[in-house]
Amino acid sequence: MSKIAAGLERAFAKGGFAEPSVEALRDAAGVSLRTLYKYAPSRADMVLVALENRHQRYLSYVFVGLPKNTEDATNAILVRVGTWMTEEASHGCLFHAAVAADPNSDPLRRFLERHKAEVASKAATATGLVAAETELLMIIEGLTQVWPLKGDAAVDAAKRLSHALRVSLR
Template sequence: MTDTMHKIAAGLERAFATHGFAEPSVEDLRDAAGVSLRTLYKYAPSRADMVLAALEHRHGRYLSHLFDELPDAPEAALDALLDRVGTWMATETSHGCLFHGAVAAEPGNERLRGVLSRHNAEVARRAADATGLAGRETELLVIMEGLTQAWALHRDAAVECAKRLGMSLRKQDA
């Protein structure tokens, strides 16, 4: 990704995360990206491309937040991973999951559904690898997605509940 595209994608991600997918005008998105309208359209020729660029940027940031420098021990990695989901929720997603928001805004869009599916699959695979729970990708994804949904109401209690559920997977595999 070029520096310009990175700058544009970061600005688009912020704009959509803050205002949703329906509200920002193209001018708002241009301003958020910090480029001219011509440059914005050069790198993202349509609003759909702008949404996809924002989601791709978010995907990379989320993976980095969750998985960079996790502890090597599987039990510690599981705890750290779920703590990091809670931290992400506290600092990045005041309006809920950006991927689910994009699909909800345009439920018939197969490209968006594909991005969500790929995002979830990669998160689940990497979580299973990091925690020593290979073969439990679906269960880990349900725990992590449940945490993202429950966090708004239960915050730290939701993180602790997710950790207990994660540890129950470890016990079942023992």
């Protein structure tokens, strides 16, 4: 299943959510059409499978193996988000793109909410800024939105904002 999920994620990340045909999705997943439909019976299910794969990869990439020092962990998270944007998401957040492609989909909206809630919770725990979960999410989300325009300068700005947040909470 992980091979299928990874292939679907790559296909949607490259071609968007309207572009890839079912045949292209099958080819990206590297399985027969019958096998693809066995694991994801509809195009909507294929999108959710791809997003779940992306979600797990993102959480692992950003939050596994962080420094113990909370300020160092904060900086590491922001650098990793910037690197993720460089390597994986140069066109922006795939989760927001999925909702934009199908704005009336309740499952996609719930998935987006779950993804962002988990990011916020993990960031707050890792940084010791549990009382500032929403503020941290805003900094991370702002970074992902500004990164395509400003690149590393967006990472530096996010670091300054997170430092100011930490100082304001003392």
